[in-house]
Amino acid sequence: MPTPSLPRTVLTPTAVFRLALGWGAFLATVLAAPVLSGPLTAPALWTVLAGIVAVIVVCAFGVVGQAEHLARRLGDPYGTLVLTLSIVLIEVVLIAAVMLGPGEHATIARDSVMAVSMIILNLVVGTALLVGGLRHADLRPNRTGVSAYLALLVVLLAVAFAFPGLIGTGGAYRPGQAVALAALTVVLYGFFLVRQTGAQRADFQEVRPSPVAAHRPRDPGAEPEPAGAAARHRPEVVARTLLLVATVLPIVLLSHHMAALLDDGLARAGAPVALSGVVIAMIVFLPETITTVRAALGGEIQRVSNLCHGALVSTVGLTVPAVLTIGLVTGQRVILAESPAHLVLLGTSLLLTAVTFGGRRVTALHGSAHLMVFVLYGLAVFS
Template sequence: MRLLIQWTSIIPALAWLLYFSGLIQTSDIFQIVASILLILSVMSSVHHSEIIAHRVGEPFGTIILAISITVIEVSIIISLMVSGGDDSVSLARDTVYSATMLILNGIVGACLFIGGLKHHEQTFSKHSVTIALVSLVSIVIFTLVFPTFTKSIEGPFYTTPQLIFVSITCLIIYSFFLFAQTTRHREYFLSEGEEKNEHSGKISNGVFYISLVFLVASLGIVVLLAKTLSPTIETIVTSYNLPKTLVGVIIAAIILLPEGLAAIIAARKNKLQSSLNLALGSALTSIGLTIPCVAVVSSIYDMKIILGLDIKSIILLGLSVFTVMLSLSSGRSNIVYGVVLLMNLAAFIFMIIYP
């Protein structure tokens, strides 16, 4: 255990050292090393998140991981919006849309597929899924669909009053979702047989705080290395005559790796409830926090931001949400649901390459 903690602590430190050294941009060798450290940092973040989840119990462990990743993601989006040019007006929308599609189809689909492959059938709380999906559908429609059809301003934009209203709505919905998940209906989000105080005394305070620090350090360097390596990824993508929008999907996938890996590991251990807590909670956190933060920044810097999706993207998003709702409606999962969701993800990526 001590050796594992040391290994997962050294890797983020080496990654941060390489990042600040400036050597990544000097040669292909250092870019390969950075890519390896990025993957190992993802593994480190998953390990530390499992320690934290074991210490604080569910659903707080998954909430900490989801919020940590989303806060870092939001900070990167805002920094690119402030320093970017005309391309930054759709940055928040593209990032949130890609993250939502990857979570709903990729992470949830992979969890249902791998869990079904090993355990044939897994159970989870229908109540927890319903609470999460009701909240998610409302937030998704408010943020990514309505702007395309409003008439107060031409184009897929919100006026300032509309943006303020939607931001407040997102925060209220997300706040009450957290209230239900952590307090009022916490029992819905616990795995079967899991005791609320099961974590007490198993992880010392020292190990807990060390893991919390290294979780944030690991997540931070994952995002920064992904951002640093994005020009290389863009060069590779364009060399194959692929659309640049695919780069954003790849970067979003790298950022979501810790959540995805943690969720898949939980599903393989027959803890599908924890997987769904993490996946659906991450989707809600990503939209519920990102849009209000972006709204504040756009107001301060008097920037226009595109939020509305085009019709094709709305249909794909609607298909994804509807399929997830049907797949999780019975409280029992099987491999077929996972395959269908993964095919939705394949369609999403295919339509980017061949629009």
């Protein structure tokens, strides 16, 4: 039986439809910008927002599918790293684009990264552990890998949110401090990537096979590839990576394009404006959230950590140097220092993560505790 050609294997009708839908919706919002920028009636406003969210959800499932194919071909941590870096890099570029645009955006990086931190550490992790713990009784993370993530997160989040208020001026680093910390953050993050994909790769792999996969009928096309077979599938890996990025990009662009509409809608509903950043961050990381929950349902608890904690390490490790550099080049003030309430919530989240993943196994009860912290964050946003 002839093997299907690579374009037909990767660019399936469904994948093409999702690409056309995502980019078509983005083009429509660009062309309709003069209309959308004007005052809209409440029904029209919420209809447009609902349409954008629907398109994002459809595209998100396409991203998840490509990520799962890559995870099977590359294995962890490479498989999850492709999805994580695709989303995080685009997010960093968009934050940089906002800062380089007109107007003052002194707190855009702080607000975005804080929202992402609380969503990943508590909402996504909590949901994944809850659904995974209810299905599987013995979920054992690779504690060495989680410990490595936490070591970096403690340092990077302190650099991002705590130290600007302690050693900086008005919540922002001085130029000399910004240069040193931007360079050190890049070096630390680069060293982390080298170790994660090299000598310490085993620390980020599952402790034991997925309990679901162990009882599945063997499917040669769905099994992780041996190390020697990677080169054979290089064209497919490259093609799927490009398709993943092409599907992720309209998701992020639509999310940020809808920010003004969402701000308008929340203002009409009497909700705090800060809620807009939380909603945008949730939509941007929707593909990664879906992938994380599916990994938890499959019993792949270390993949949950790789997707969540790895994404946050990448977000902070790339965003902080980028915004500090832009601030130095353009002379903009970059305020990073967080409020005491948010610092307490962040510290609680990191401590809870250490307790959750430091035990012999994780359970649904741990997930409920993380979700409780996210509720507290929601209360802080509305206070």
